[in-house]
Amino acid sequence: MEARARAKQVRVSPFKVRQVLPLIRGKKVGDALVVLRYTPKKAAKVIEKVLKSAVANAEHNYGLDIDKLVVVEAFADQGPSMKRFRPVSMGRAHPYRHRTSHITVSVAER
Template identity: 45%
Template sequence: MGKSKNPRRVADNEAVATATMLRGSPQKLNLVAAAIRGLPVEQALTQLAFNRRGPARDVKKVLESAVANAENNHDLDVDNLVVSEASVGKSLTMKRFRARARGRAAQIQKPFSRLRIVVREVEEQA
């Protein structure tokens, strides 16, 4: 018997990659993700390679994973891929404490983020 097949959450000409526990705030990660939204994959990878922000390395790894998923799992043409969606969300926040003067303590928050990148195959324009 078994379970029924899990339906795809994206279209047939799309592929997805996600990262769930990226260290850093979603606000900083979103600045990098916004730089690649809507770009062709080749141009987006170049943009990330020369981006000086810290999360750019993580975004590049997820984008490369989405491209590999498109090529190997869904038989899409890599040359026609475009970053159709790059969404960032909050994950958990580690809470730590730092000793302060007069026996007090200050809270330190260490946020984690999640990233979801969707690449879509577009038709070649003549």
């Protein structure tokens, strides 16, 4: 049985989230949480929350043993971009995008 958790419209770009996700893929949940705790990236804190949520879902919904859980799948998709403008000289404006991401983490017993 596989438990899944998803965080939607997280205010971190998917590129930055994808830099952290390979660190936890395929690892035991305890090891993955330790790695995320000491990773100096903003995305690591968000991924840690999603992983804890997936573990809670596995325990509560399916009655799985937490000590046997492994991160099976972890990926980030692009969410909607907030479009904004920054004023520049001579009355002009330059557009920029605040990118968001949808983070999904799945855990299962091995």
